[in-house]
Amino acid sequence: MVFQDESFVERIIKLKTQKQAVMLAHNYQLGQIQDVADFLGDSLELAKRSKGLGCKMIIFCGVRFMAETAKILSPEKKVVLPVEDAGCPLADTITVEDLQRLKATYPDAKVVSYVNSSAEIKAESDVCCTSANASTVVENIDVPQIIFVPDANLGRWVQKNNPSKKLIIWPGSCYVHQQFTLEDLQNARKSFPEAEILVHPECRPEVQDNADFVVSTSGMLKRAKSSQVKTLIIATEEGLIYRLKKENPKKEFYSLGNSRICLNMKKTTLAEVLAALEDEKPEVSLKDDVIKKARKALEEMVKFI
């Protein structure tokens, strides 16, 4: 466990109980946040969690699109994102107008949006997907042409797994996963010939094609537990490595190349969580029609879990 300011932790725990609040944290959050959260997970796990919670308030430690997803699935609850400007540059690559233009150009296509997108983009989509179920979602769509937004590397991975579909892919990318290179991977093979290399589908195509497994963060956690090898090389945001080490103390985990950090994911500290609990803000609020339409796309996605 990392060093924690006990008074912050104690006050957070006390306030959570007093205010009937639940703290959800993404796998990429700082260790200090992971240690005090009620539930840890990837976007999909946290979305599912938020739906069934018997609490009044959700303190969402992650980035905006994740907190919005919790609000869409639990509109009756107060959802608080401790750092208002914790956004996702990948989600910001596409606007509603961009998507509407694509829909007008390809009127027969259905729209699949990765959950790493704004609530408004979800509301314009037929179905959402995560990196864990994107291929299955696309496989089950009943038309041959699909507009896939906003991550191009994930889109390319899904296209490879579904050759019978024609994907029109938006050219967005995650700057964190883009930083892992083929050279990093080749160097890791030389330095750790016995290790398994697990990469996220937001990584570059050449990195995906030379890895042992292309998996979501939940897939990485599962593989780390079941794998017979002692050393695993991980290509995703470095916050996951903290959780992997904690859950698998007898195994070794290294980042592919240098550690890659999502700056927005690291903005949330214990001080921000405490202030969010005290003030019950910044609150996530969305228009009713956006919630209604985005919820439909998210519920379609849940069928493929």
Ligand code: SF4
């Ligand atoms: S890691 Fe990438 S996709 Fe995830 S929140 Fe950060 S920028 Fe967005």
